Amino acid sequence: MRFSVYQESQIGGRKSNQDRMGYSFTRDSLLMVLADGMGGHILGDVAATLTVQAIGAMFQAQAKPYLKKPERFFEESFLAAHKEIHRYRATNNLPETPRTTIVACIVQHGTAIWAHCGDSRLYWMRNGQILARTRDHSRIETLIAQGKVDPSERDTHPERNRLFNCLGAPNMPLVEVSRRATLQAGDLVLLCSDGLWSTLPDHLIAHELQSNTIVRAVPQLVRTATEIAGKKSDNVTALAMMWQGADTEEAATGFTTNILPPGTLTTTIQAPRQAELEAAETFSDTDIEKAIEEIREAIDKSSRFTSKD
Numbered sequence: 001m002r003f004s005v006y007q008e009s010q011i012g013g014r015k016s017n018q019d020r021m022g023y024s025f026t027r028d029s030l031l032m033v034l035a036d037g038m039g040g041h042i043l044g045d046v047a048a049t050l051t052v053q054a055i056g057a058m059f060q061a062q063a064k065p066y067l068k069k070p071e072r073f074f075e076e077s078f079l080a081a082h083k084e085i086h087r088y089r090a091t092n093n094l095p096e097t098p099r100t101t102i103v104a105c106i107v108q109h110g111t112a113i114w115a116h117c118g119d120s121r122l123y124w125m126r127n128g129q130i131l132a133r134t135r136d137h138s139r140i141e142t143l144i145a146q147g148k149v150d151p152s153e154r155d156t157h158p159e160r161n162r163l164f165n166c167l168g169a170p171n172m173p174l175v176e177v178s179r180r181a182t183l184q185a186g187d188l189v190l191l192c193s194d195g196l197w198s199t200l201p202d203h204l205i206a207h208e209l210q211s212n213t214i215v216r217a218v219p220q221l222v223r224t225a226t227e228i229a230g231k232k233s234d235n236v237t238a239l240a241m242m243w244q245g246a247d248t249e250e251a252a253t254g255f256t257t258n259i260l261p262p263g264t265l266t267t268t269i270q271a272p273r274q275a276e277l278e279a280a281e282t283f284s285d286t287d288i289e290k291a292i293e294e295i296r297e298a299i300d301k302s303s304r305f306t307s308k309d
Contacts, residue, residue, distance in 0.1 A: 001107070002244035004254030006214045007268070011295045012195055012233030018100075019193050019237035020048040022269035024059050027257045029108040031059045033269070034239050036120045036193040037165060038099040047085050047098035047168050054081035055104060056269030063184035065262070069171065070106040071177050072185055078102065078167065078175045084169040099168035101133060103191050106127065112189055115177040121197050125188040128210035130202055132181065137174070146175035147299045165255035185245040188214070193210065195234035199225040214240040282292070 009054040011017040020038030023030065030235070035051040037044020055077040059067075067073045081102070089097040101118025114122045119136035135141055143149040149157060165174050188209050199203070199220065206259050208224075209217045224238045244254060 001028065002023075002254060002255045003030065003107070003252070004129060004242045004244065005032070005240070005293055006218045006220050007237075007239040009235065009237040010222050010226050010233075011224050012229065012235050013231045014233075014235055016045060017235045017237075018048055019047070019235040020052045021191070022052055022056060022238055022267065023239065023241075024265060024267035024301075025255065025257060025258045026054055026265050027063040027262065029059075029063045029106065030241070031056070031063070031104065032189070032191055032239055033102070033104040033220075034120055034191040034237060035103075035167075036101045036118070036195075036235070036237070037138075038163075038168075038199045039100065039293070041099045041168075042096060043098040044093065046180055047100035050084045050088060051081040051102050052269055053102050054084050055102075056267065060265055060267065065266070066108045067106060070108070070113050073176050074104065074113075074177050077104075078115065078173060082167045082173050085235065087309065089168075092230070097164045097168045097170070097197065101166050102191075104247055105189055105191060106157065107189070107241065111169045111180045111182050111245075112188075113178055113180045115175055117173045117175060118163050121190075123188075123190040123205065125190070125209060126184060126186065128206050132208050133202070134176070134178075134246070136163075137213040138163050142211045144214055150175060150176050183243040185243060185308070187216075187243045189243070191239045191244050193235060193237040194232075195229070195236035196221060196225045196238055198234070199229050201234075201278070209240065214242050230309060233256070261296055 005023055007021050010021050011015060020032040023032045033052050033055050033158050035048035037048035049221050058077040086097055101117040101120040103120040105112055105114040105122055116134045119138050122134045123130055124132040139159040140154055140157050144151050167173050205221060208221050222236045222238055226233045
């Protein structure tokens with residue numbers, strides 16, 4: 001694989017940065033993950049940290065050198081992270097469970113597949129055009145889908161910060177997994193927190209990434225979002241990857257993974273080893289199917305929403 005990747009995060013106008021991100025890659029597989037701890041609840045930074053670590057640990061354990069079933073990986077790792085957050089609450093006798101949104105992407109064999117819970121987003125772009133974007137698990141998106149609210153009200157509606165899906169909530173998370181997307185050289189994948197996309201329109205994000213290298217575009221987008229929001233700025237975090245193709249020739253920039261020795265893993269995620277992370281256990285097919293059925297039934301029946309801020 002040949003690709004370039006760059007990440008940046010700014011605290012904005014908040015007292016602390018509760019966003020977490022990172023990436024890991026082997027010769028044949030790349031994981032990118034971004035979590036946004038929910039400020040409306042306690043210890044959002046802890047929830048985000050535990051989530052990135054749990055997913056990173058499972059990737060390190062299973063990508064040998066690639067994931068045989070990436071869809072299954074998302075189901076297992078997101079549920080493991082959710083379980084680890086609840087274990088942290090119980091161990092520390094907290095009055096409530098920390099919560100976080102999550103978006104993650106796996107790239108291998110020239111394809112990308114992603115999953116998310118909440119309103120941290122992924123954009124897939126080509127030649128300045130957005131080919132796909134995750135749909136926020138929010139009250140406002142539900143109202144828009146039902147035709148009860150006009151899309152123009154996304155940024156001003158009083159329900160815009162209310163989410164029905166995250167990790168750490170009392171109910172099980174709904175892990176929404178995308179279809180596999182075939183990448184072409186020059187394609188861009190951006191993961192970002194709502195501190196970025198809630199301030200900058202989609203067309204500006206796509207234009208900036210098309211006009212500059214990701215090493216320049218990512219910090220510029222983060223800086224612009226922070227400056228526009230000013231003192232009210234949320235944490236702003238972005239992680240972008242430009243796909244350069246298979247290892248058919250030497251890349252001038254970025255990573256060329258065919259030079260990695262077999263069994264090697266490169267990562268920016270400081271995750272505990274698999275044996276040390278009890279939450280990162282595997283689930284049987286029956287467990288997964290039962291959990292997903294319970295999740296969907298709960299979301300269909302529940303009218304309770306959780307506030308992001």
